[in-house]
Amino acid sequence: MLDLIPHSAEHVVAIKVGGVVTGPELQRAIDAIEVAKRDHPVISLVVEIDNLRFLTLTALLKDVGYGLTQLGDLERYHRAAVVTDQAWIEHIAHLEERLFKAVEIRTFPLRDHAAAMAWAAELPTGAHENPEEDGYHGA
Numbered sequence: 597m598l599d600l601i602p603h604s605a606e607h608v609v610a611i612k613v614g615g616v617v618t619g620p621e622l623q624r625a626i627d628a629i630e631v632a633k634r635d636h637p638v639i640s641l642v643v644e645i646d647n648l649r650f651l652t653l654t655a656l657l658k659d660v661g662y663g664l665t666q667l668g669d670l671e672r673y674h675r676a677a678v679v680t681d682q683a684w685i686e687h688i689a690h691l692e693e694r695l696f697k698a699v700e701i702r703t704f705p706l707r708d709h710a711a712a713m714a715w716a717a718e719l720p721t722g723a724h725e726n727p728e729e730d731g732y733h734g735a
Contacts (some may be wrong), residue, residue, distance in 0.1 A: 608643035619654030677712035
């Protein structure tokens, strides 16, 4: 199961994952990421993982394939919040943070879902549409 979660910040793609994830479900998430990338210079992700059992072979191949296509585009990703109580997923997230230095990755326990959503919504300095949000107040 993979569902998109509504988020008030348009540059954030939030998903909830659990049980068995299929190829078509994963494609919905990829499509949402691509729409966000088309509409915003940088995007962030929130991935809530609860009781994930496995990805089907199609989903796994799609995930790996899409991930490889994104390696040259990592500067478009600002933050990734991983929300889970599963320790093995936390370990993977920490490893990914070391491997993909361009993306700030942080893990949150399930009880801190709201904090993860807020953290992912923060934009880097210079990425706001309104310059005053980046601290510029005119000459």
